[in-house]
Amino acid sequence: MQNLQIDGQRLWDMLMHTAQFGATAKGGICRLTLTDLDRHVRDWFRAQCEALGCTVTVDEMGAMFARRPGKNQNLAPIAMGSHLDTQPTGGKFDGVLGVLGALEALRTLVETGYETNAPIEIVNWTNEEGARFAPAMLASGVFAGAFSTDYAHGRTDRDGKSFGEELARIGYKGTEKAGSRKFSAMFELHIEQGPILEAESRDIGVVQGVQSMRWYEVTVSGQDAHSGTMPMRLRKDALLGAARMIERIDAIAREHAPDAVGTVGLIENKPNSRNVIPGFTTRDMISGAGHDAAYVTRVAPTTMIFVPCAGGISHNEAESTSLEQCAAGAQVLLNAVLEFDRRLG
Numbered sequence: 001m002q003n004l005q006i007d008g009q010r011l012w013d014m015l016m017h018t019a020q021f022g023a024t025a026k027g028g029i030c031r032l033t034l035t036d037l038d039r040h041v042r043d044w045f046r047a048q049c050e051a052l053g054c055t056v057t058v059d060e061m062g063a064m065f066a067r068r069p070g071k072n073q074n075l076a077p078i079a080m081g082s083h084l085d086t087q088p089t090g091g092k093f094d095g096v097l098g099v100l101g102a103l104e105a106l107r108t109l110v111e112t113g114y115e116t117n118a119p120i121e122i123v124n125w126t127n128e129e130g131a132r133f134a135p136a137m138l139a140s141g142v143f144a145g146a147f148s149t150d151y152a153h154g155r156t157d158r159d160g161k162s163f164g165e166e167l168a169r170i171g172y173k174g175t176e177k178a179g180s181r182k183f184s185a186m187f188e189l190h191i192e193q194g195p196i197l198e199a200e201s202r203d204i205g206v207v208q209g210v211q212s213m214r215w216y217e218v219t220v221s222g223q224d225a226h227s228g229t230m231p232m233r234l235r236k237d238a239l240l241g242a243a244r245m246i247e248r249i250d251a252i253a254r255e256h257a258p259d260a261v262g263t264v265g266l267i268e269n270k271p272n273s274r275n276v277i278p279g280f281t282t283r284d285m286i287s288g289a290g291h292d293a294a295y296v297t298r299v300a301p302t303t304m305i306f307v308p309c310a311g312g313i314s315h316n317e318a319e320s321t322s323l324e325q326c327a328a329g330a331q332v333l334l335n336a337v338l339e340f341d342r343r344l345g
C-alpha cells in the first residue's frame, strides 16, 4: 500500500477557519444545530466536497454524505465522519475534527490520484450534541433505526421551534430516507473528551466501546409555602430534596469509579422565588458522552479513533488539541480506511 501522508497544517487551517462560524470570545464555538451558523458551515463543507469532485446527498434528517466513487461501485461505501454542531459553549475540536479529518484524508486521496475499491463517503451527522433538540445523536439514531423520522422531526427547542421546521428553514431537509444508505463500515475520529491519553502520553486511542448512557428527567415535588412563616418541621422543600439527590448521584458515581460517571447537568426550580419554599418542579438530568458511532454500529461495523484533549476538557471553549495530535488522528483515520478498503478489494 502506498504511504499516503495527510497534510497536518492544512487540516489545522481548516479547523481554525471553520471555528469562525460561531466563534466565541473565549476561543470556543457556539454553533447549535440547525441555526444559521450551522447552515454556513454546512454550505462551506458542501462546497469543499464538491470542489473535490464528490457528490453530496442529504437525507431527511439533514445528514450529509459526500461521496467519492471507488473502482467497484457495487461495494457499499466506507464512511468516515462525525458532526459539525457544537454545544453552546463548545470547543473547536469536538465533532469537527472527525469531519474535517475525513475531508483532509479524502483530499489526500484525490490529490494523489489514489483509487479505493469501495466508494468513500464523508458524513456530517445532524444534532449529535442534543443541546438544542434532545435527545443527542438524533440523525445517526434515526439512521440506525433507534428513532422514527416523525419522532425526530417533531422534537422542539426551548422556543417551541421543531426540528423538522428548522431543518427545512436552513435548506437541509433532504429527500433520501434516513437509513436507506448502507455502509461497508464507518470510521469516526474524535477527541477523547477525557484525560487518559494525555496522562499516559499516548497519541491515539482505539475505542473498544462506548459506555452505556442514560439521561433521566426527575421531578421532585414538595409543597409551596411561605419561606418565613412555615415551621421547619412542617416543610416539604423540593429543592432541598433535589440537592440531596444531586449529592448522592455524585457519591454513587464515585463509589463505582473509574468505570462509572454521573452528573446532574440541568436543574429548574419553580417558582424560584426567595419567598417561597420550592414545592413544584425541579428537573435533573444525568449526562455522559455518546457518539454517532454508537448508533451506526447497529447497522455497520464501526470504529472510533480518539486523540487526546488537554486536561480531558471538552464541551468547553477551552477545549484544546494540538496540530500534531489532530494530524496524527487524521493519518490513522486514512490508514485505517485504506487498510479496510484493501480487504474489500
Ligand SMILES: [Zn+2]
Binding pocket: 083, 094, 095, 128, 190, 291
Ligand atoms: Zn462529539
